Amino acid sequence: MLAIDGYHHVSILVTDLARAKAFYKNILGLKEIPRPPFDFPGAWFAVGENGQQLHLIVHDGETRRAGGIDTRDGHFALRVADYEAAIDWLSGHGLKYRAKPDSITGFAQIFLLDPDHNIIELNALRAEEA
Incomplete structure (x- = not known):
């Protein structure tokens, strides 16, 4: 059996690197890190x-979705410290999201789309557990 230590990275496809980088830096607050000089554009x-x-890869293939927020479609999840603060932040930036504060999972969830319709889940402890 393999001895898995954990996740290293998730890669997602984007079409406009500047727009995607602005979203992940300014909306989600992620810090850009150095990336090797691949022969295709992207950001880490x-x-x-x-x-x-999180690795962003510029790709013109036919693998991106065009629809809205589907919580059962492929996505990646990020844990946030404060569910209500996350809701307020997203609302303040005019972003559409689907909130599930009492999700059957046992933790509160928020689903949203990045500019290329990649689905992102933000989750947190429920208010009574925080």
């Missing part, structure tokens, strides 16, 4: 303090 971001990363 640190996720938290434990070495996890």
Whole structure:
């Protein structure tokens, strides 16, 4: 059996690198980190303090979704410290989201789309557990 230590990174496809970088820096607050000089455009971001990363890859393929927020579609999840503060932040930036404060998962969830319709879940402890 493999001895998995944890996630290293998640890669997602984007069409407009500047727009995607602005979203992940300014809306989600991720820190851009150095990226090797690949022969295709992209960007890397640190996720938290434990070495996890998010990689943006510019790609013109046919793999992106065009619809709205589908919570059962492929997505990645980021843990946030304060659910209500996250709701306020997203609302203040005019972003559409789907909130599930009493999700059956046992933690509160918020689903949103990045500018390329990649689905992102933000989750947090429920208010009574925080």
